[in-house]
Amino acid sequence: MLWLGAMAAKANGEACGLCGGRTYLIERRGELATARVCTCSVDCPMCGGRGHRLVQKEGTFSAKVGPRTYEVLEPCVCTLRRTRVALYNDVQMPGVMAHASFDNYRPFNEAQDRGRGVAMHFANQYVKGATNKGFVLSGPVGTGKTHLIAATLGHLVLEMGVKTRYVEISLLYATIRRGFQDGKSGGEIIGPLSEVEVLAIDELGKGRGSPFEMETLDELIARRYNAGRTTLFATNYSLEPERKGARSSAPSGYRTTDDARSAMKDAELLRERVGERIYSRLCEMCTFVELPRDTPDRRRTRQEMDAPPPMGGMRNPGR
Known part of the structure; x- marks a missing residue:
């Protein structure tokens, strides 16, 4: 149970049937996942809606006088809850991920279980404001x-x-291109992503490999690397350092669009997709977790399980 939920459960004596005691709900609204305070916690019993409360503390200000008890105003848990709900709505999480949690992640193999373990350990051991x-x-x-x-x-x-943001890399490229039409520079759009405490970049390596895309990605990662900020990545490309039995064709610099397309057309390695400099920085910035190529596609597996049986017969339960 989350600590905000624990506070509410302690105050109310029981967990809410809607939020399970978390005091907030995450729902899909259009393209994005959004959070809101649950109806069970709109009226706060701890502060009466004031947003703050008096807290009694003890401190020693003088050896002669000794410990003294005093009261201070502190933000109520409901204020922290509203603040964090607002922060979540700035993450830009895809709506399809509204109900994603560590508890409902179902690994098919040991590598997926390790991936969940790495993510959970990162989340639970994260030190706010430090280099993680x-x-x-x-x-x-x-x-x-x-x-x-x-x-x-x-x-x-x-x-x-923690202030975080999620971005799918090809959509970021598209957003920057649209910004050019409105007179915005790429730096204006990259700036906030460079400064957020934790940034998640999905579909790393996706794209045409054009100079524009390579320069955009390089600038974003370079800014975060130089500032010591934490970045998470997901990619469909292998993390292997080089192809087995073949020399890597990783791009060493920026080339024409046609050259980049030709070199990367059949690339399967992340190193080949992003170049040596970015790959080297990833090695320092991140822990690598690779899932086997034969790991089942969850969406495809679910669709096959839900498909109706063939006409004229029952579905074979053993298949």
Whole structure:
């Protein structure tokens, strides 16, 4: 149970049937996941709606007088709750991930279980305001990488009040291109992403590999690397340092769009997609977790299980 929920459960004597004692709900609204304070906690019994309360403390201000008891005004738990709900709504989490948590992540293999363990350890051991090593989750589509990213960011925001952001890299490129039409520079859009305490970049390596994309990605990661800020990544490309039995064709610099497309057309390694400098920085910034190529696609597996049986017969339960 989250600490905000624990406070509410303690005050109310029982957990709410809607939020389970968390005191907030996360729901899908259009393209984004949004949080709101649960109806069970709109009227705060601890402060009566004032948003703050008197707290009794003890301190020693003089050896001669000794310990003294005094009262101070502190933000109520309901104020912290509203603040963190607002922070969550700034994360820009995809709506499909509204219900993603560590508890409902179902690993199919040992590597997925390790991925969940790395994400949970990061979330639980995160030190606010310090330099924390992030992680990169690599694996085929539908293997729960974004699920673990969403669970991690949700914990950081709602449990600890950490400012985070989520961005899907190809959508970031599209946003910057649209910004050019409105007279904005790429730096104006990258700036806030460079400064947020924890940034999650999904679909790393996706794109055409054009100079614009490479320069944008390099600038964003360089800014965060130089500032010692924590970044999380998810990618469909392998984290292997080089191809087995073949020399890597990783781009050493920026080339024409046609050259980049040709070099990266059939690339399967993240190193080949992002270049040597970015890959080197990822090695220092993050823990690497790679899911096997044969890890099942959750969405595909779910669709096959839900498909109606063939006409004229029952579905074979053993398949």
